[in-house]
Amino acid sequence: MINFSQVTKRYPGGHEALSAVNLSIEQGELVFLIGHSGAGKSTLLKLIAAIERPTSGMVTLSGQNVGRLTRLAVPYLRRNIGLVFQDHKLLFDRSVIDNVMLPLDIAGFDRREAIKRARAVIDKVGLLMREKANPVSLSGGEQQRLCIARALVSRPALLLADEPTGNLDAGYAADIMAMFRDFHQVGTTLVIATHDDRAISALGGRTLRLDHGRIEEVAA
Amino acid sequence: MGWLRHQKHALTAALGRLRAQPVSTLLTALAMGVAISLPAVLYLGLGNLGQVAGNLPAQPEISLFLDTRAADAQRAAIAARLKQPDIAEARFVPRDEALAALSAAQGLADISAGLTQNPLPDAWVVRPQATSRESLTRVADELGKLPGVAETHLDSLWADRLQAALAIGRAGVWLLASLFAIALIAISGNAIRAQVLARRDEILVSRLIGATDRYIRRPFLYLGALQGLLGGLAAIGVLAIAGAILRAPVERLAALYGSTFHLLAPTPVEIGAVLALTAAFGWIGAWLSVTRALQQVEAAR
Numbered sequence: 254m255i256n257f258s259q260v261t262k263r264y265p266g267g268h269e270a271l272s273a274v275n276l277s278i279e280q281g282e283l284v285f286l287i288g289h290s291g292a293g294k295s296t297l298l299k300l301i302a303a304i305e306r307p308t309s310g311m312v313t314l315s316g317q318n319v320g321r322l323t324r325l326a327v328p329y330l331r332r333n334i335g336l337v338f339q340d341h342k343l344l345f346d347r348s349v350i351d352n353v354m355l356p357l358d359i360a361g362f363d364r365r366e367a368i369k370r371a372r373a374v375i376d377k378v379g380l381l382m383r384e385k386a387n388p389v390s391l392s393g394g395e396q397q398r399l400c401i402a403r404a405l406v407s408r409p410a411l412l413l414a415d416e417p418t419g420n421l422d423a424g425y426a427a428d429i430m431a432m433f434r435d436f437h438q439v440g441t442t443l444v445i446a447t448h449d450d451r452a453i454s455a456l457g458g459r460t461l462r463l464d465h466g467r468i469e470e471v472a473a
Numbered sequence: 474m475g476w477l478r479h480q481k482h483a484l485t486a487a488l489g490r491l492r493a494q495p496v497s498t499l500l501t502a503l504a505m506g507v508a509i510s511l512p513a514v515l516y517l518g519l520g521n522l523g524q525v526a527g528n529l530p531a532q533p534e535i536s537l538f539l540d541t542r543a544a545d546a547q548r549a550a551i552a553a554r555l556k557q558p559d560i561a562e563a564r565f566v567p568r569d570e571a572l573a574a575l576s577a578a579q580g581l582a583d584i585s586a587g588l589t590q591n592p593l594p595d596a597w598v599v600r601p602q603a604t605s606r607e608s609l610t611r612v613a614d615e616l617g618k619l620p621g622v623a624e625t626h627l628d629s630l631w632a633d634r635l636q637a638a639l640a641i642g643r644a645g646v647w648l649l650a651s652l653f654a655i656a657l658i659a660i661s662g663n664a665i666r667a668q669v670l671a672r673r674d675e676i677l678v679s680r681l682i683g684a685t686d687r688y689i690r691r692p693f694l695y696l697g698a699l700q701g702l703l704g705g706l707a708a709i710g711v712l713a714i715a716g717a718i719l720r721a722p723v724e725r726l727a728a729l730y731g732s733t734f735h736l737l738a739p740t741p742v743e744i745g746a747v748l749a750l751t752a753a754f755g756w757i758g759a760w761l762s763v764t765r766a767l768q769q770v771e772a773a774r
C-alpha cells in the first residue's frame with residue numbers, strides 16, 4: 254500500500270531528515286515507527302500524506318506517486334488518511350464536537366449523520382462529557398484524544414499517528430491503543446510513530462527504527 | 474450530493490463571520506457605500522438634467538427675421554415657401570406684436586417706452602416637419618438664403634448643446650463608475666484579506682485534513698458578496714439621504730422658474746442593478762484576495 258524507494262528528504266537549510274529510505278507497508282499492516290528525537294519519524298509520516306515532498310526518490314500510496322500530486326489532487330488523497338498530529342492542530346474557535354465534525358463537513362456529509370458519527374467517536378475517546386467545551390479548556394491528554402477522534406471520524410483506510418499517546422497516562426494510552434487494535438482488526442492500515450514501548454509490546458506488530466534519517470527493521 | 478450542503482454551510486458561515494464583527498462590517502459597508510454613491514449621484518443628477526432638457530419645447534423652432542426693407546413680392550414668396558409640406562407650422566409675428574410682447578414682459582416695459590420707433594423686424598416662427606439636427610440646419614440655411622430674409626435663428630441650439638454636454642456627462646459616469654468598481658474590489662479584497670489572515674489556522678488545518686481550495690474559498694466568497702450587498706444598501710441609504718436633503722431646495726428653485734420639476738428617484742431596476750453589481754464586485758474582490766492569501770498561507774507553513 255505504501256512504498257518508499259530511495260527517498261531522501263532534505264529541508265531548506267540543508268538538514269537531511271531522511272536518507273535513501275526504502276520501505277514497503279502492506280494494506281492492513283500495523284507498523285510502529287520508533288527512533289530518537291529528530292530521527293525523522295514525523296518527516297516520514299508527512300511524506301506519506303503529501304504534507305512534505307521528497308527531495309529525491311519516490312513515495313507511492315496505493316500506486317499513486319504522492320510526491321507528484323497536483324495541488325488539486327492532494328485533498329482527495331488526504332480524505333482517505335486519518336492524521337493524528339504531534340502538535341494536535343485543533344481549532345480553538347469552535348467546540349470539541351465541531352472540531353471532530355470538520356473532516357465530515359469537508360467531505361460533504363449530511364449534518365445529522367455527521368453529528369451522530371462525531372458523537373460516537375467522541376464517546377470512544379472518553380470526551381462525551383466535554384463535547385460542547387472549547388478545546389482550550391482541555392488538558393494536554395484530552396486534546397490528544399480529541400485529535401485522535403478527529404482522525405478516526407471519517408473511518409479512513411489509513412491512519413498515520415504521530416505520538417498519539419505521548420501525553421496520555423497509562424490507562425488512556427492503553428485505551429487508545431486498544432482502539433487502534435480494533436481498527437487494525439477491521440482492516441485499517443496503521444503507521445504509528447511512538448516512544449511508548451508498552452504500547453508496542455501490548456499490540457505486537459511490525460517495528461521500524463529510524464536513526465538519523467536511516468531506517469532499519471527491528472526483529473520481533 | 475454535498476454541493477448544496479456546502480453552499481448552505483458556506484453561507485451560514487459567512488453570515489456568522491459578518492455578525493461576529495459588526496463594527497468592521499459596518500465600516501466596510503460604509504466605505505463601499507460612499508464609493509458607489511459618487512457615480513450613482515452623478516448618474517441620477519444627469520437623469521434629472523435630462524428630464525429638464527426633455528421638458529424644453531420638444532419641437533425645435535426656426536425664427537426667420539425679415540429685412541425691414543423687404544418688398545411685398547419677397548414677403549409673399551417667403552409666405553408661399555413656408556406653405557410647403559416640409560414645414561409643419563409657420564406663424565407670422567408682425568413687428569408691432571413683437572414690441573407689444575416685449576413691453577408686456579416684466580421689467581422691459583420701461584425700455585420699450587423709451588423707444589421713439591420700433592426697432593424690431595417682422596418675423597416668422599417656423600416649425601419644420603423634420604426634427605433631426607442636420608435637416609433642421611439644412612432648412613434653416615435654405616430659408617436664410619431666401620431674398621428678403623435678414624437672419625435665421627435655430628432655437629434648438631442650446632438644447633443641443635445641453636444634450637451634447639449630457640452625453641459627455643454620461644460617458645463620465647461610466648468612467649467614474651469603472652474607477653469606483655475597482656475601488657470596490659480593492660475595499661472588498663482588503664476586508665476579506667483581513668478575514669483570511671485571522672483564519673489562517675482554520676485554513677491550514679482544513680487543508681491538512683482534505684479540504685479543497687474551493688471549500689476553503691467558498692465562505693469567503695459569500696462573505697465578499699454579502700459585504701458588497703451591504704455596501705450597495707449603504708449607497709442607496711446615502712442616495713436617499715441626499716435626495717431628502719436636496720428635494721425641497723431643488724423644487725423651490727424649479728418653482729421660481731415656473732416649472733413643476735421633481736427630483737427623480739432611482740427606479741427599482743436601477744436599485745436592483747446597484748445591489749447586483751456591488752455584490753458581484755465584492756465577490757470578485759474576495760476571490761482575488763482569498764486566492765492570493767491561500768497561496769501565501771500555504772507557502773509560509
Ligand SMILES: Nc1ncnc2c1ncn2[C@@H]1O[C@H](COP(=O)(O)OP(=O)(O)OP(=O)(O)O)[C@@H](O)[C@H]1O
Nearest residue numbers: 264265266268270289290291292293294295296297
Ligand atoms: N520544517 C522543517 N524545516 C527544517 N528542518 C526540519 C523541519 N522539520 C523537521 N526538521 C528537522 O528534520 C529532522 C527530523 O525531524 P522530525 O520532525 O521528522 O523528527 P522526529 O523523529 O519526528 O522527532 P521527534 O521525536 O522529536 O518528534 C530534525 O532534525 C528536525 O530539526
Ligand SMILES: [Mg+2]
Nearest residue numbers: 294295339415
Ligand atoms: Mg516528530
